[in-house]
Amino acid sequence: MQKAIPCVLMRGGTSRGPYFRAEWLPQDVAKRDQVLLAAMGSPHELQIDGLGGANTLTSKVAIVSPSTRPGCDVDYLFAQVSVDRALVDTRPNCGNMLSGVAPFAIDQGMVAASDGETRVRIYNVNTNSTIDAVVQTPGGKTEYEGDARIDGVPGTGAPIRLNFLDAWGSVTGKVFPTGNTQxxxxxxxxxxxxxxxxxxxxxxxxxxxxxxxxxxxxxxxxxxxxxxxxxxxxxxxxxxxxxxxxxxxxxxxxxxxxxxxxxxxxxxxxxxxxxxxxxxxxxxxxxxxxxxxxxxxxxxxxxxxxxxxxxxxxxxxxxxxxxxxxxxxxxxxxxxxxxxxxxxxxxxxxxxxxxxxxx
Known part of the structure; x- marks a missing residue:
């Protein structure tokens, strides 16, 4: 037997992976991680049985939910799924996958779009940091096509501006965790x-x-x-x-x-x-x-x-x-x-x- 769950596959920056609303996945962390491993086809060097692309850059997951934090619109949990090991790491953030969070949230109705541009304030659960993402939304609809070009991706797309507001020392508590610049x-x-x-x-x-x-x-x-x-x-x-x-x-x-x-x-x-x-x-x-x-x-x-x-x-x-x-x-x-x-x-x-x- 197989179970069907909703999924949106997106490229974010120079990375790619499935985006999920948190409610689509098991709430138990161990079960959630098993589902993510199965979704990506890990562990296997080719990830032949899932969505993964046999590379760390294409074995990433974004989990998004409405935020209850004051001033924030959505919460974003990033998961790095190992290609060849049964390992899911949620300690780091991924700024490339972050690029797709605001468009995903708007498309899912979590954030109401304005005509022209829409600012989405994202709370990154991994690093306890806040990012403003500015998305092009002419006519109140997410626009993916545009003239912005980023190295590492063919073609062009609509620009998404990411402003990191408090990312300094967000994981360890200090910009220089050892107390030294060297x-x-x-x-x-x-x-x-x-x-x-x-x-x-x-x-x-x-x-x-x-x-x-x-x-x-x-x-x-x-x-x-x-x-x-x-x-x-x-x-x-x-x-x-x-x-x-x-x-x-x-x-x-x-x-x-x-x-x-x-x-x-x-x-x-x-x-x-x-x-x-x-x-x-x-x-x-x-x-x-x-x-x-x-x-x-x-x-x-x-x-x-x-x-x-x-x-x-x-x-x-x-x-x-x-x-x-x-x-x-x-x-x-x-x-x-x-x-x-x-x-x-x-x-x-x-x-x-x-x-x-x-x-």
């Missing part, structure tokens, strides 16, 4: 930062790579990957996250210099494979480190005054531009806001069939 792990200087996503940032040259390699080239460098994972495990412990062996956070990032003082080259890992483009939350974390004095990434750029600055994070498929707002005076400059443009597309809406035993 730590030394096994002789390697790293920056442990919690800005939209807990990250461990390291200079690429210190791990024997240039930092501008393709994702395929970096995935083939097994010695470097093993060293990076060893650093990540210790960074997770120092950040107060405990044993992160079975968690995808903190995400490890390699950074290197660009010829442009407003651009930082980044290679973001998910955490055991290099992202083919870049995570949105990761881009905000990297941009935050790039403009914050004392970090390993700041050394690649230049000092900046208070105000708004556009930082480009270069990745294997192009770049993500992040607008960061700085306050304070040197050396106490800090980021107080960040925003960027994404696109999304509704691919399919219908019934998803799950073996009844999982319910």
């Amino acid at each position: 730590d030394v792990i096994d002789g390697v200087p790293v920056t442990c930062i919690d800005a939209a996503m807990p990250l461990m940032i390291v200079r690429a040259s210190l791990l024997g790579v240039k930092g501008d390699e393709t994702a395929v080239e970096l995935d083939a460098d097994k010695a470097m990957l093993e060293r990076l994972e060893a650093l990540r495990l210790e960074a997770g412990r120092r950040m107060g996250l405990g044993d992160v062996t079975d968690s995808v956070i903190p995400k490890p990032v390699l950074v290197s210099a660009s010829a442009d003082a407003d651009t930082v080259v980044s290679r973001y890992f998910t955490p055991h494979k290099c992202h083919r483009s870049h995570a949105v939350t990761g881009a905000i974390g990297v941009a935050t480190a790039f403009v914050t004095p004392g970090t390993v990434a700041f050394e690649l750029g230049a000092p900046r005054a208070a105000g708004m600055h556009r930082i480009a994070v270069a990745h294997p498929s192009g770049r993500i531009e992040v607008d960061v707002e700085l306050r304070g005076t040197a050396p106490s400059i800090e980021v107080c806001g960040a925003g960027l443009i994404r696109t999304a597309r509704k691919i399919m809406e219908g019934q998803l069939y799950i073996p009844a035993r999982f319910f």
Whole structure:
């Protein structure tokens, strides 16, 4: 026997996965996770029996519900479903899947659309942070078609503006969870930062790579990957996250210099494979480190005054531009806001069939 549940398959930014209303899934967490594994076809390297695309970027789930929190419209819980293990991780956020949350909520009638643009305030359950999403809604209907282009996605779409309001220290309680802008792990200087996503940032040259390699080239460098994972495990412990062996956070990032003082080259890992483009939350974390004095990434750029600055994070498929707002005076400059443009597309809406035993 199989049980049918409603499902909307969407691309959000450079990721893809099913979007569910929370009420469509079991309320018991263990049962919910079993349903999500079955939905994606995990664990299996090809995810042949589900919706997953045999890649971490296409094995993601968004769960959305009306919010009871003051000032918020919807709650968004992100789930990273492992491809080849029976593991569902709800500790991180995903800014790319976040891109589809506001359109999904409007289409589902959770948020009333205005004529022109609709602002949706989203509470991210994973990181206890708040994001404003501005969606194009001409005539009170969600518009997916448009001229906005993001690297890593073919074609164009309607722009979705994401403004991260309070993402700094949202997971660990501090922007720099270890109390330092730099730590030394096994002789390697790293920056442990919690800005939209807990990250461990390291200079690429210190791990024997240039930092501008393709994702395929970096995935083939097994010695470097093993060293990076060893650093990540210790960074997770120092950040107060405990044993992160079975968690995808903190995400490890390699950074290197660009010829442009407003651009930082980044290679973001998910955490055991290099992202083919870049995570949105990761881009905000990297941009935050790039403009914050004392970090390993700041050394690649230049000092900046208070105000708004556009930082480009270069990745294997192009770049993500992040607008960061700085306050304070040197050396106490800090980021107080960040925003960027994404696109999304509704691919399919219908019934998803799950073996009844999982319910």
